[in-house]
Structures are given as C-alpha cells and as structure tokens.
Amino acid sequence: MDNVIKNIIGKDISLAELFDENRAAIESHSSSVLNSLRDEAFDAFQELGIPSNKVENYKYTNLQPLFSGDFTFSLKPETLTENLEDIFSCDVDTLDSITIYLVNGWYYTRNNPGVLPKGLVIGSMAQMAKENPDLIEKYYGTRAPHLSDGAVAFNTMFAQDGFFVHVPKGVAVERPIQIVNILMSEDALMTTQRNLVVMEDNSEARIMVCDHTLTTGKFVMNSVTEGYVGKDARLDLYNLQNQHNATTQVAGFYFEQHENSHLATNNLTLHAGVARNNIELKLAGSHAEGHAYGLYLLDKNQHVDNFSYIDHAVPDCFSDELFKGVLDDHSTGAFTGKIMVRPDAQKTNAYQSNNNLLLTNDAKMNTKPQLEIYADDVKCSHGATVGQIDEDAMFYLRTRGINKEEATILLMYAFAYEVIEKIKVEPLREQIRTLVEKRFRGELDKCHSCVVCGQKGTDVTCL
Amino acid sequence: MATEQDKILEEVTKGEYKYGFYTDIEMDMLPKGLSEEVIKEISKRKGEPEFMLEYRLEAYRNWLKMETPDWAHLNIPEIDFQDIIYYAAPKSKPKLDSMDDVDPELKATFDKLGIPLEEQKQLAGVAVDAVMDSVSVKTTFRETLAEKGIIFCSISDAIKEYPDLVKKHLGSVVPPNDNYFAALNSAVFSDGSFVYIPKGVRSPVELSTYFRINAMNTGQFERTLIVAEDDSYVSYLEGCTAPQRDENQLHAAIVEIVAMERAEVKYSTVQNWYPGDKDGKGGIYNFVTKRGLCKGDYSKISWTQVETGSAITWKYPSCVLMGDHSSGEFYSVALTNNHQQADTGTKMIHLGKNTKSLVVSKGISAGKSQNSYRGLVKVSKRAENARNFSQCDSLLMGDKCGAHTFPYLEINNNSAKVEHEATTSKIGEDQIFYCNQRGIDTESAVGLIVNGYVKEVINQLPMEFAVEAQKLLEISLEGSVG
Numbered sequence: 001m002d003n004v005i006k007n008i009i010g011k012d013i014s015l016a017e018l019f020d021e022n023r024a025a026i027e028s029h030s031s032s033v034l035n036s037l038r039d040e041a042f043d044a045f046q047e048l049g050i051p052s053n054k055v056e057n058y059k060y061t062n063l064q065p066l067f068s069g070d071f072t073f074s075l076k077p078e079t080l081t082e083n084l085e086d087i088f089s090c091d092v093d094t095l096d097s098i099t100i101y102l103v104n105g106w107y108y109t110r111n112n113p114g115v116l117p118k119g120l121v122i123g124s125m126a127q128m129a130k131e132n133p134d135l136i137e138k139y140y141g142t143r144a145p146h147l148s149d150g151a152v153a154f155n156t157m158f159a160q161d162g163f164f165v166h167v168p169k170g171v172a173v174e175r176p177i178q179i180v181n182i183l184m185s186e187d188a189l190m191t192t193q194r195n196l197v198v199m200e201d202n203s204e205a206r207i208m209v210c211d212h213t214l215t216t217g218k219f220v221m222n223s224v225t226e227g228y229v230g231k232d233a234r235l236d237l238y239n240l241q242n243q244h245n246a247t248t249q250v251a252g253f254y255f256e257q258h259e260n261s262h263l264a265t266n267n268l269t270l271h272a273g274v275a276r277n278n279i280e281l282k283l284a285g286s287h288a289e290g291h292a293y294g295l296y297l298l299d300k301n302q303h304v305d306n307f308s309y310i311d312h313a314v315p316d317c318f319s320d321e322l323f324k325g326v327l328d329d330h331s332t333g334a335f336t337g338k339i340m341v342r343p344d345a346q347k348t349n350a351y352q353s354n355n356n357l358l359l360t361n362d363a364k365m366n367t368k369p370q371l372e373i374y375a376d377d378v379k380c381s382h383g384a385t386v387g388q389i390d391e392d393a394m395f396y397l398r399t400r401g402i403n404k405e406e407a408t409i410l411l412m413y414a415f416a417y418e419v420i421e422k423i424k425v426e427p428l429r430e431q432i433r434t435l436v437e438k439r440f441r442g443e444l445d446k447c448h449s450c451v452v453c454g455q456k457g458t459d460v461t462c463l
Numbered sequence: 464m465a466t467e468q469d470k471i472l473e474e475v476t477k478g479e480y481k482y483g484f485y486t487d488i489e490m491d492m493l494p495k496g497l498s499e500e501v502i503k504e505i506s507k508r509k510g511e512p513e514f515m516l517e518y519r520l521e522a523y524r525n526w527l528k529m530e531t532p533d534w535a536h537l538n539i540p541e542i543d544f545q546d547i548i549y550y551a552a553p554k555s556k557p558k559l560d561s562m563d564d565v566d567p568e569l570k571a572t573f574d575k576l577g578i579p580l581e582e583q584k585q586l587a588g589v590a591v592d593a594v595m596d597s598v599s600v601k602t603t604f605r606e607t608l609a610e611k612g613i614i615f616c617s618i619s620d621a622i623k624e625y626p627d628l629v630k631k632h633l634g635s636v637v638p639p640n641d642n643y644f645a646a647l648n649s650a651v652f653s654d655g656s657f658v659y660i661p662k663g664v665r666s667p668v669e670l671s672t673y674f675r676i677n678a679m680n681t682g683q684f685e686r687t688l689i690v691a692e693d694d695s696y697v698s699y700l701e702g703c704t705a706p707q708r709d710e711n712q713l714h715a716a717i718v719e720i721v722a723m724e725r726a727e728v729k730y731s732t733v734q735n736w737y738p739g740d741k742d743g744k745g746g747i748y749n750f751v752t753k754r755g756l757c758k759g760d761y762s763k764i765s766w767t768q769v770e771t772g773s774a775i776t777w778k779y780p781s782c783v784l785m786g787d788h789s790s791g792e793f794y795s796v797a798l799t800n801n802h803q804q805a806d807t808g809t810k811m812i813h814l815g816k817n818t819k820s821l822v823v824s825k826g827i828s829a830g831k832s833q834n835s836y837r838g839l840v841k842v843s844k845r846a847e848n849a850r851n852f853s854q855c856d857s858l859l860m861g862d863k864c865g866a867h868t869f870p871y872l873e874i875n876n877n878s879a880k881v882e883h884e885a886t887t888s889k890i891g892e893d894q895i896f897y898c899n900q901r902g903i904d905t906e907s908a909v910g911l912i913v914n915g916y917v918k919e920v921i922n923q924l925p926m927e928f929a930v931e932a933q934k935l936l937e938i939s940l941e942g943s944v945g
Contacts, residue, residue, distance in 0.1 A: 304861060343862070356874075358876075361878070367874075382868070385881065387882075
C-alpha cells in the first residue's frame with residue numbers, strides 16, 4: 001500500500017523509507033509528545049499509504065499520483081536570508097490583526113506578533129511541545145484520525161512544527177489572529193505542518209489562516225489542525241486558500257466542541273491546484289453549535305474536494321453546513337457532507353446544503369451528502385444541487401435592461417455572496433467580496449497574490 | 464405523552480409475520496453445493512441449449528474471482544455458498560391442461576396468499592405466471608396474450624422456444640460479471656419470467672408473477688427479462704411472500720428490462736419475504752440486481768417498490784437512460800422493523816440528451832432496524848439538458864433504529880439540473896396532538912400520518928397492488944395504517 005515517491009531528494013524512495021531513514025534526526029529535534037505517536041502512525045501508514053480513490057472517503061480525489069514525483073522533503077526549519085515582511089504583505093491591508101508567519105510548515109523565527117492580550121499564547125508547535133509538554137499532550141492526536149486516515153498518519157509520523165494557539169479561560173481576543181502560511185522553495189517541495197488550537201472555557205477568538213505560494217515551483221502541503229473549543233467558548237476560523245496551480249494541499253481541520261460552544265469554519269478556496277479539505281466537527285457537549293461553510297471558485301484544471309463530517313455525539317446540538325462552488329473551464333469539484341447522529345443524540349438539528357454552478361461543459365462536480373442517523377427525535381436535512389444560472393432570474397434581469405454578461409456576473413456574485421456574508425471579520429469580508437467580484441469580472445484572472453500563477457499568459461505579481 | 468406514544472408504537476411494531484406457512488410438496492433437488500458439475504447438471508435438467516451452458520459457466524468462473532461486496536451499510540453474516548441447494552423443482556410435473564390438475568396443496572398455498580389463480584383471475588384481468596420455487600407451475604392468459612403477439616412465459620421455456628430473443632437480450636443490461644450476486648445468479652439461475660412485447664402493442668392486462676420461496680434450504684435465483692419493442696407498453700407486477708423459517712435463505716435475483724423507442728415499462732414490486740422474528744432470527748437475504756435500459760429515444764422505465772420484508776435487503780433498481788428524451792422513475796417505500804436491515808436505492812445514469820429522472824424514496828425505520836438509501840445520479844458529458852430530482856425522506860419510529868442516506872451525484876455536463884433533497888424526522892408530537900384534538904386516537908393518528916407519508920409512492924402502484932401494499936404496511940406496523 002505504500003506510496004512510491006520517485007526521486008525524492010534525488011533517489012527512488014518511498015515515503016515510509018524516507019521516514020525510516022530520517023527518523024532518528026526527526027525524533028532528536030522534537031519533543032517526546034510529538035514522538036509519542038510516531039510508532040502508531042508509522043504502522044498505520046505502512047498499511048494505509050497515501051489515500052487513493054479506492055478509499056471511499058477519497059473517492060473523488062486520488063492523492064497517490066500527487067504525492068509522487070520529484071520532490072525535496074522539508075525535514076528541517078527553513079533558514080531565510082531576507083525578511084518576510086519585505087517580500088510579502090497581506091492583501092487585507094485595513095485589517096488590524098495579530099499576525100504570524102509560517103514558511104513551508106515551519107514557524108518563522110523572526111515572527112513578531114506584537115503585544116498579545118493577557119494569557120494568549122501564539123507560537124511554534126515544536127517549541128511549545130518542548131516548553132509545555134503537559135498542555136500539548138492533553139490534546140495532541142486526540143482528534144485527528146491518524147490510525148484510519150493515511151494522510152493524517154503521514155502527517156503524524158513526520159510532525160515537527162506548525163502553529164499553536166492557546167486562549168486561556170475567559171479571555172476574549174479582540175483583534176483577529178492572522179496566520180500566514182507561505183510556501184517558497186527553489187525546488188519542488190513536499191512538506192507537512194501540524195497545528196493545535198486550544199480555546200479554554202468561555203474564551204473567544206477569530207483566526208484566519210491564509211495559504212500563499214511565493215515561488216512558482218511544485219508544492220505538496222499536508223497540514224493537520226486539531227482544535228478544542230471549551231465550554232461557552234467561541235471560535236471563528238477562516239481558511240483562505242490562494243495558491244498557484246502546481247500546489248497540492250491536503251488540509252485537515254479536526255475540532256471538538258464542548259457545552260454551549262460555538263464554532264464556525266469557513267474554507268474559502270479562491271485558488272488552488274488540488275485542494276482537499278477535511279473538516280471534522282465533533283459536537284461533544286450539549287447545546288454546542290457547529291457551522292461549516294465553504295466557497296470554491298475554480299477554473300483551469302483545478303480540483304477542490306471538501307469533505308466534512310459533523311458528528312453529533314450528544315443531544316441538543318445544532319449544526320449548519322453550506323458549501324457553494326462555481327466551476328469554470330476544466331475544473332472538477334467534489335463535496336462530501338456526512339452528518340452522524342449517534343444513538344441518544346436526541347433533539348439534534350442538523351442542516352446541510354451544497355450548491356454548484358457549472359459554467360462550462362468540461363467542468364465536473366461530484367457531490368455526496370450523507371446522513372447517518374441513529375436517534376429518532378431529530379431534525380436533519382440535506383440538499384444538493386448542480387446546475388446553471390437560473391433562467392428565470394436571468395430573464396428578469398434582462399427585461400430590466402441589464403446585458404447578459406453583467407447579469408451573469410451579478411447572479412454568480414449573488415450565488416457566492418451567501419457564503420461570503422457568513423464572514424464575521426468585516427475587513428476580510430470586504431476583501432473577499434472584492435476579490436470574488438473581480439474574479440467574476442475577469443479582472444483578476446488568476447491568483448491574486450502569488451508571484452506567477454503558473455499559467456501561460458498571466459503574470460500577476462504579488463500585491 | 465411521549466411514553467404513551469412509545470407504548471403504542473411498540474405495540475404497533477411488534478406484530479409477527481402473518482404469511483408464515485409452509486407448503487409440503489415433494490421436491491426434486493440437487494445436493495447442496497456449487498461447482499461446474501452442478502451448473503452442468505442444472506443446465507442439463509432444464510434441457511438448455513449449448514449457449515446457455517456456456518453463459519452459465521462463464522458467469523461462474525467470473526464469480527469465483529469476485530469478492531463479496533462489503534460497501535453497503537449492512538451487517539451480512541458470512542454466507543456458505545456450498546451449503547445451499549441450487550436446484551429444486553416440484554416433482555409433480557407442471558405440464559397441466561386445466562386448473563383441476565394443479566396440485567391442490569399448491570393451489571391452497573396461492574389461495575392463502577390471495578392469488579386468484581382460478582378463473583376469477585381472468586375476470587380480474589391479470590395474467591399470472593406463478594413461480595413456486597424454481598419451475599413455473601401454471602401460466603394463465605398465455606393464449607390471450609399470444610393473440611397480440613405478446614410472449615409471457617417462464618424463462619426456461621423462452622430459452623427453448625425463443626433462443627434468438629433470449630440470446631440477444633439476456634445479460635445485455637446486467638452482464639454476467641456485473642457484480643458478485645449477479646454473477647452468481649447468471650451461473651445458477653433456476654427460473655423466472657420472460658416478457659416480450661412486440662412493436663406497437665400495448666399489453667391489455669397487467670402481467671404479474673408471484674414468487675415464492677419454498678423448500679427448506681433452497682436459494683432461489685430468479686431471472687426476469689422484459690423486452691419492450693418500439694411503441695409498446697407493459698405494466699409488470701411482482702409480489703413476494705415466503706413461509707416462516709428459522710434458517711436464513713439467500714435470494715439473488717436479476718431483473719433486466721430493455722425498452723426500445725417510445726416504449727414504456729412499468730415495474731412494480733411488493734416484497735414481503737420473511738423478515739426474521741422479533742429477535743432477528745431467520746429471515747431472507749434479498750440481494751437483487753434490477754436494471755432497466757432505456758435504449759430507444761423517448762422510452763420510459765418506471766420502478767415502484769414497496770419493501771417490507773427480508774432480513775437483509777440489498778437492492779438498487781436502476782435506469783440507464785441511453786436514448787435521447789428517455790426518462791426513468793423510481794418510487795420506493797422501504798419499511799424495516801425489529802432487526803431488519805435494508806440498503807436500497809437507485810442509480811440513474813444519464814447518457815442521452817434531454818433525459819429525465821425522478822427519485823422518490825420513503826424510508827420508515829422501527830424497532831432495532833437499520834434503513835439506508837443509497838443512490839447515484841450520474842450525468843455523462845454528452846447528456847445535454849439532463850434533469851433529475853431526488854427526494855429521500857426517512858421516518859424514525861423509536862430510538863433504537865437508524866435511518867441513513869448516501870446519495871452520490873456525479874455531474875459532468877453543465878446543462879444538467881440536478882437536485883437532491885433529504886429529510887429525516889419522526890412523527891411530530893404536534894401532528895399527533897392535532898389529530899387527538901379532533902378525536903382521532905393516537906394509534907389511528909400514527910397510521911394516518913404514515914399513510915400520508917407514503918402516499919406519493921403507493922399512488923404509483925396499480926390498484927390491486929396498492930391495496931396489497933397497504934395491507935403489508937398494515938401487517939408490518941400492525942393495524943396502524945388506515
């Protein structure tokens with residue numbers, strides 16, 4: 001089952017062999033907490049391998065070929081000579097945020113997030129695991145399924161660094177926390193990133209994770225974010241993906257929620273080569289609310305697969321899912337929404353919706369909304385649609401003298417806006433709104449903030 | 464309120480199988496087990512031409528290479544395929560001239576099932592090809608149908624009498640290597656029905672077959688083939704009941720339908736095989752492959768099923784919409800109780816232009832049962848203007864059962880319009896309250912609501928069948944309906 005990587009670091013080697021060879025070095029640089037799961041993960045990975053489309057949960061995204069080929073593998077922290085702030089600046093310029101950077105999955109050493117609110121910890125996973133192993137140990141590996149999912153097993157066995165956010169009891173972080181993931185490398189690069197977000201009881205935060213590529217080479221990024229949202233805590237998590245076409249991103253978000261907690265995730269895929277998002281919310285305390293939203297705008301040969309799994313483990317919880325996509329050119333999309341209502345999880349309310357617009361005859365969409373229900377006093381519904389722009393709406397606009405192009409843009413924009421309006425951080429919402437509108441107008445043909453998008457005829461430079 | 468309701472639900476849902484009886488007829492059967500010899504023997508005893516034996520053997524060799532499918536949301540105990548009798552025929556030879564010659568016990572069985580095989584059936588306007596285990600026993604109406612050129616006979620007869628037609632269409636919709644159970648069926652199928660409607664003919668009556676699993680330890684492997692030529696129409700009814708038994712019985716049938724230009728085939732099923740007792744002991748394993756091919760333009764195939772029986776149901780009546788403007792429909796009520804498991808649904812494969820499909824599925828779970836809808840809507844790249852609407856509703860009665868939905872939508876054409884909706888709910892207390900308020904007691908209210916819930920599907924059934932379907936729901940939910 002193991003995935004053969006050809007010519008990784010100049011020689012034929014499989015990922016499992018690569019790990020075996022470098023294991024001693026990886027373990028000596030990591031804390032015992034991160035090392036504790038490597039054995040299990042390694043065993044599981046040898047059995048599972050990188051998921052192919054034979055695995056039901058990866059039916060529409062075959063990761064195997066994407067994880068093979070010529071790659072260097074990032075086993076050590078990046079040493080940057082130039083200052084990151086000089087070569088990269090955020091698009092959302094009006095945003096007053098606490099910002100940190102990660103380069104190729106490693107915490108950027110010259111990060112300066114400024115003065116943090118009392119008690120808030122933002123830092124490197126590697127460092128925190130050494131300094132405060134007890135805290136990390138309590139959560140590490142508890143949510144992400146490293147025994148059953150090959151991609152997570154892969155991540156867990158190579159896990160060294162990533163970001164760590166800890167919001168202590170009763171602390172409300174006013175400013176949004178912005179985490180910028182940057183991929184830059186001279187050669188094709190494969191890397192992993194392991195993150196942890198801990199929201200203690202009654203805390204509040206908004207986190208934006210922005211993924212960018214700064215160089216034109218091929219990238220494979222496998223990231224896993226585990227999260228814990230305590231009693232009465234509130235977290236809004238935005239993942240903004242803006243990567244060039246030669247990027248493969250497998251991003252897993254695995255969260256557990258406790259009583260009366262509120263969590264909203266929003267996966268905004270504006271640009272990606274191949275993106276696979278795993279969003280798993282476990283509602284483990286009564287009256288917890290989980291929201292999962294997503295918007296994907298695809299063109300060229302891009303592929304985005306959103307896999308969500310909402311687990312209603314206890315009674316009286318609420319979940320809401322909305323994923324919308326606009327697919328142009330030869331792009332392909334996939335969506336899986338699984339809602340599980342465990343036995344005795346009575347009074348569950350779960351809603352799910354997936355709507356897709358296909359703009360060309362070559363675009364493809366596969367959607368799989370699933371309900372698995374073991375309790376009887378529940379209200380669950382899901383709906384999925386794939387289609388074109390509504391003819392009646394188009395007719396209405398045309399009768400008001402709006403030309404076809406403009407009407408199409410208006411309707412697509414209205415379609416996407418339903419997800420955009422869920423964004424609670426206003427400058428971000430404004431920025432996304434503008435980006436989406438520009439995108440539909442064709443003014444922003446390709447990725448907005450990467451050096452070159454990897455496509456012929458476009459050379460939009462980083463803004 | 465809730466406890467009283469639970470009590471009624473419990474009472475209503477613990478009814479036992481009413482059609483459990485066993486007919487004692489001497490059987491001519493092969494020993495247990497499956498091998499190439501057994502297949503050769505089956506083919507020999509049935510006096511089949513060479514091509515059929517080849518067909519069977521090829522299917523058997525394919526089957527040997529396959530693995531039991533485990534993707535369904537079912538818990539299937541391991542089946543020992545060598546512990547099954549693959550051929551059993553009633554010894555009293557079925558070549559009878561009149562009703563009087565029919566084995567009286569057999570006749571009584573059908574009477575108990577309420578099949579009017581006698582002359583009144585003629586008045587009722589239904590022709591019956593009754594399958595008792597494996598060999599067709601009695602065929603009525605054959606002459607009337609023959610006048611119109613309609614062929615309605617057992618598949619064994621068809622193989623002998625119309626080898627060209629059978630050779631042309633058998634396996635054209637469900638190839639022998641299609642799936643594990645289809646391969647098994649193709650290798651060992653014992654009997655079934657064959658229907659051929661010639662060009663421009665509308666079948667004057669509804670054709671109906673009652674299947675009945677009888678002798679102990681006999682897996683029944685029916686094979687049904689329906690061919691509707693251009694501009695023809697036929698409505699086919701299939702109904703099943705089986706005697707109460709403790710040992711699990713395997714049932715792996717295949718139904719193939721071919722509809723040519725402007726032809727319309729309506730296939731209705733009421734399935735009430737023995738579901739096992741209240742503790743989940745016994746019951747039929749129902750692993751069926753049903754598929755219709757809308758081959759010609761403007762053709763139409765419609766599946767309607769009411770599934771109340773079987774310990775395990777694994778069944779996906781599907782439509783391949785190949786002709787332009789063709790359409791497929793699927794209406795289903797699946798009711799599971801006690802320890803029953805059902806994984807059922809449909810596949811709508813849109814290949815032609817302007818094709819339409821409609822899926823209405825209503826699941827009802829009670830007791831400790833698990834009920835899943837699994838469906839695929841696929842729009843291929845060349846299927847311009849395909850249209851699909853799917854609705855899958857689940858109703859849960861009790862907190863120990865499960866209701867699941869696994870729809871797959873694969874869309875490769877931008878002119879497609881595909882919608883899927885699913886809801887899961889229980890009978891609302893407010894609904895019951897509303898009925899109580901108007902003097903309807905809780906039990907009747909539950910019946911009323913369930914009845915209303917499935918009406919959309921029941922309405923699709925032909926009249927007599929609709930009555931029977933309601934009766935079955937009644938038995939399965941014991942008097943709560945109506």
